[in-house]
Amino acid sequence: MRRLLGLLVIVLFITLFALVIASGGFGYEVPPSRVRELARQFLVYAYNPFNTTFTVKSPEAVTSIVWDFRGLDTLFETLVFYLAIIGALSLYRGIESGKRAEVISLGLSPIVKTVTKLTAGIIITVAASIALHGHLTPGGGFQGGATAAVAPLLILIVFSKYFLENLGLRKNVLLALRSIGLLGIGVTAFSALIIGLAAGSPAYVFQNQPKPDAPVGLPVHIGDSLISGTLWFFNFFEMFAVAAGFTVIFLLLGIPEGEVLKQLREEVGEH
Amino acid sequence: MIDAFTFLFTTCMLSIIVNLGISLYGVLYRPSLIKKIISLTIFSDSANITAIIIGYVRWRNPGEIAPPVLLNPSPTLEDIETFAKVAVDPLPQALVLTAIVIGLAVTLFLVFLTLQMYRFYGTTDVRRIAKLRG
Numbered sequence: 001m002r003r004l005l006g007l008l009v010i011v012l013f014i015t016l017f018a019l020v021i022a023s024g025g026f027g028y029e030v031p032p033s034r035v036r037e038l039a040r041q042f043l044v045y046a047y048n049p050f051n052t053t054f055t056v057k058s059p060e061a062v063t064s065i066v067w068d069f070r071g072l073d074t075l076f077e078t079l080v081f082y083l084a085i086i087g088a089l090s091l092y093r094g095i096e097s098g099k100r101a102e103v104i105s106l107g108l109s110p111i112v113k114t115v116t117k118l119t120a121g122i123i124i125t126v127a128a129s130i131a132l133h134g135h136l137t138p139g140g141g142f143q144g145g146a147t148a149a150v151a152p153l154l155i156l157i158v159f160s161k162y163f164l165e166n167l168g169l170r171k172n173v174l175l176a177l178r179s180i181g182l183l184g185i186g187v188t189a190f191s192a193l194i195i196g197l198a199a200g201s202p203a204y205v206f207q208n209q210p211k212p213d214a215p216v217g218l219p220v221h222i223g224d225s226l227i228s229g230t231l232w233f234f235n236f237f238e239m240f241a242v243a244a245g246f247t248v249i250f251l252l253l254g255i256p257e258g259e260v261l262k263q264l265r266e267e268v269g270e271h
Numbered sequence: 272m273i274d275a276f277t278f279l280f281t282t283c284m285l286s287i288i289v290n291l292g293i294s295l296y297g298v299l300y301r302p303s304l305i306k307k308i309i310s311l312t313i314f315s316d317s318a319n320i321t322a323i324i325i326g327y328v329r330w331r332n333p334g335e336i337a338p339p340v341l342l343n344p345s346p347t348l349e350d351i352e353t354f355a356k357v358a359v360d361p362l363p364q365a366l367v368l369t370a371i372v373i374g375l376a377v378t379l380f381l382v383f384l385t386l387q388m389y390r391f392y393g394t395t396d397v398r399r400i401a402k403l404r405g
Contacts, residue, residue, distance in 0.1 A: 006299040014292050021284070031280070031327040035360045039326075042362060043355040047341050050348055061339035061361035066368060077369045084376030088383040137340065142372055226344075249379060253386075264390060 042069060053212055057220045058135040058228035066140065067234045071206045075189060078238065082182060085245045088252065089175075095263050097161065097255040106160035116158040120151040127151075131239035135231040141238025148239060149246035161254035171251055174244045181241030188233040192217055206230075276330045283324065290317040304385045304395040308378060315374045319367045326363030339364070 021030060035043070045054040046064040056064040066074050100106075107113060131144025155164050187194075189206050196203025196216045203214045208229040210217040218229035227233075273281075290313060297310025328336055339361035343350050389395050392403060 003300075009299065010292055010295045013295060014288055017291065018288060026325045029329065030284075030325060031329050032325075033329040034356070035326075035328060035358070036362075039360040039362050040355050043339060043358050044351055046339075046361075047346065048351055049346075050351075059341035059344075061341075061358065062364045062368070065361055065365035070365065073369055077372050080373050081376040084380045087380045091383050091387050138338065140368075142368065261390060 052209065055209060056228060056231070057209060057226070058231050059226075060135055060137065062138065063135050063140050063228075063231055063235070067231050068206075068208050071189075071208075071234075074234075075185070075206070078182070078185060078241065081242070081245065085178075085249065088249060092252050092255075092260075094267060095255065095260055097165075098259060099165075100162040103160055103162040103166060106162065108158050112158050116154050120154060123151040123154070124148055127239070127243070131235050132232070134235040135228040136226065141235035142242050144235065145239040145242025146246065148243035149250070152247045153250050156250055156254050161251065164251070164254075169247060169251070171248060174248045174251070178241050178244035178248065181237045181239070181244060184237030185234060185241065188230050188237065191230060191233075280324075287317050287321055287324075290314075302396045302398050304388065304397060307397075308381050308385065311381075312374070312378055315370065319370055319374075322363040322367050322370075326360035328359050 020026070027036075034040075041054075042065055043061050045051060046056055046061040047059045048055040049057075056068040058064045058068075127144045127148035127150075129144075130139035130147055131141050134140035134144065152164055152169060155167075192203045192207035192214075193205050195218075196207075196214065199216055201214065201216050203216050204211075207214060208217060208231070209220070218227075218233075220226065220229060294310045294314035294317060298307050298314065301307055301310065330336070335357055336359060337354070337357045339358040341351070341354050343354075346354070385395055388400065392400055394400065
């Protein structure tokens with residue numbers, strides 16, 4: 001009976017989904033022959049030197065939407081990510097991994113270790129490029145941070161968890177790095193307001209470029225480089241928050257299962 | 272007779288629908304929690320691809336569809352208007368980016384929860400977990 005009910009749910013869902021597409025729920029022409037008006041507005045105002053009221057001054061329309069037009073969405077999305085990692089950490093509370101002084105003999109063969117040493121640096125460089133050019137080319141803080149987290153993951157697998165910790169990437173250091181990243185995102189969100197308060201002019205939270213009723217904002221260029229106001233800072237800090245968050249998770253998953261079970265049993269035995 | 276693009280697009284849409292069905296089957300019927308989580312990620316990825324496909328523009332001549340990135344560093348008004356005509360919809364891409372991050376966060380948490388369950392109960396089979404008391 002329950003199997004039949006489940007089957008009915010699947011068939012009903014697929015039929016309704018197909019019906020929604022067929023009856024024009026996503027537009028009568030899928031994909032549409034031209035973008036919707038809202039999307040057109042975003043495309044026109046993403047980088048528009050002729051309209052200083054709405055423009056973000058970033059040639060990358062997706063990053064403009066992510067960190068400016070719909071910036072609050074992204075802020076709370078970052079918070080969801082933050083909370084999920086807090087949840088994972090709380091499941092590991094009180095579980096400490098042992099320390100080892102001698103770690104060179106651990107891990108895979110010297111060939112793999114040498115290749116990893118070379119590639120880890122390259123991965124970090126590519127990640128920084130993806131994140132710091134997020135306002136110019138496809139990419140951004142999250143993508144850059146996720147790429148950067150691959151380097152510690154590789155080191156964790158090829159060398160060992162203890163090698164990574166001896167490098168200084170311990171749980172608490174990473175948590176501090178992640179908190180600095182999130183603090184940076186918070187400060188950047190309030191930066192225009194802080195400048196406005198100092199200059200005695202009206203300003204908004206999450207404001208990027210100057211508006212007619214709030215004539216303060218972050219600079220579009222630093223020297224000759226386009227930074228698009230707050231966008232560069234958001235991407236920069238998001239990269240740290242995401243890379244450190246992922247690395248913390250990898251470190252926790254890298255604790256040997258035997259140690260975790262031993263400590264869990266001790267914890268359960270105490271109560 | 273349909274053209275090659277329409278055929279490919281229809282195949283793509285159909286495969287998304289099939290994917291949604293398979294992933295729902297996995298979430299509802301597979302007893303292992305890990306397989307349920309894998310099915311859930313397939314489901315969210317299929318939903319994301321649907322959003323991206325809706326944001327695409329109907330195929331025209333080559334060169335008339337572009338990514339939503341303005342390549343000209345000092346554009347004129349005409350350049351911006353042309354860009355808005357040829358670029359695909361950036362909004363679904365931005366929303367999918369948000370959805371991916373949130374999906375990843377939820378998956379991370381679910382994986383940790385499953386790992387913890389496995390440590391305490393020695394199984395990820397929901398039928399056996401449901402029978403446990405206390």
